[in-house]
Amino acid sequence: MTEDFDVHAFQRQVIAEFRENEGKLSGMFEGWSLAVLTTTGAKTGLRRESVLGYLEIDGKAVVVASAMGAPKNPDWCHNIRHDPIVTVETGNETYTAIAALPSGAERDELFRKVVEQDPGYGDYQARTTRVIPVVVLHRTDRVNGMGDWLKGVHDWLRDELAELGKQADALVDGTAAKIERTPPDLGHEMRTHCLSFCTALKRHHTGEDAATFPMLARQFPALAPALTELGQQHEVVARLQDEIQRLVDGYEPGKSDPVRLRDRLGALAAELERHFDYEERTIVTALNALAEAPSFA
Template identity: 60%
Template sequence: MTGFNDQVIEELRRSNGELGGMFEGWKLILLTTTGAKSGRRRTNPLGYLDIDGKTVVVASNMGAPAHPGWYHNIRRDHRVTIETGTETYEAIAAIPPAAERDALFVKVVAAEPGFAEYQAKTTRELPVVILHRIDDRVRGMGDFLVEVHEWLREELKTLRAGVDDLVAGRAGVLTMEKSLRAHCVSFCEALTKHHTGEDMGAFPMLAQRFPALAPVLTKLGEDHVVVAELQKRIRELVEAYVHGESDPVRLRDEFDVLAGKLEAHFAHEERAVVAALNVTAPG
């Protein structure tokens, strides 16, 4: 099949997507993935369907017992490149959950009955994959996550300024202590709610649709535990702070550790999940 695939790839690229001869009437794209074992870029010609405005492909392997190599690749790295003959763009390959997959497969078979024949030839369930184009113009839950992070970053700055005031012994210490405590409680509750929402909702959903993200999401969840412990320590220090008795420098140092951990966590999380969230839950 390698020589045949190479021929199809060459024909599609050469003809700008206008296939002729033995390929006339074919509706194809070129899907480039990163090899799960080799790490090398692999290109496969695939038939695709446009279903409900989504680009859908099926890992049929013509009904063979095993999944095609490209499917194993997207489970390891969901970032792919699509060529149509007239354009090339980056995309994310998503594996829909069972109920959504089944509904999509019904529509796939209605459009291309041959896929029902492929399914009948094998005991494995043919995976259905949605190829989401990465478009910076499309806003979604990923952008909302960044906005939440920006708000939390600003709250951190405000808290840090309050700690600095205590260290400097500026006027109105008692008022500042009260304000700092209230602000600290508000910030910690907001951060806990944000992380709980990710752990219970966003992260499991992303791990299901994008298996390649599962290790990263596990690490982000572990970061949440570390951050929660730091939050607890900061809150205890703030609530127990007594002017003239407590050490404001220690409070500032502990706070800076939390702020550094949080900033690194936010940045890592944004790099890892924003694009996937945007294509999964567009605004």
């Protein structure tokens, strides 16, 4: 290529032909399996289009950030480290995906399979000292995915906390008095309900901290700041839980302050709603793309 060769103009020409001919190209790209990948510019926020080799490995769509063995990763790879949501055009269909960047042994095994399909990628790796990223494009149109299941868990926890709030209201406005004259009193019922709720919430957050968040961090570097924030929110929620558990366990009708209990439950509800809302906005799409909802049948 000459020094005055315009790479961007060439790409635009190839993309135009790709779209006009439903993914089929002539000349040097004739017979190749290609896709147009649209990312969001990390600095500009603008849509950026790239024509890439498109492979299917173990039923997953894969593109490789080879840049023909150049010493630096291509711009599109840099973009997905900041925003992993992409658009994929294959000629036959267009779909939205979330781009994962496997690392370590997972990346190495995937790259081995890439080279089995197309040995040219092995030649590109031999030209550079950088480890060429392999990118898995997970479709976001999964039905009944893990992210939707997570929202269902959140809704159940919301309902359980709302019921605790109603019980606290009854203690404050005096409507619990009649119930408290016959066993089990409302205080006992509330302690049982609180134990169930707090145990479920703690188990849910422990599972996220130990497994879900590390898995997402490995696959989607762009989610790292959000995952850190979610972990910090877990700590705030845990402190509120412990305080509420102490208040409920120590509640004595006529002696304890039901207003304080109700107010701290309100604080927990507000904190959890902020947490659930943020979590659903940031990781549900990634979870839906990675896995189906658990089956307990």
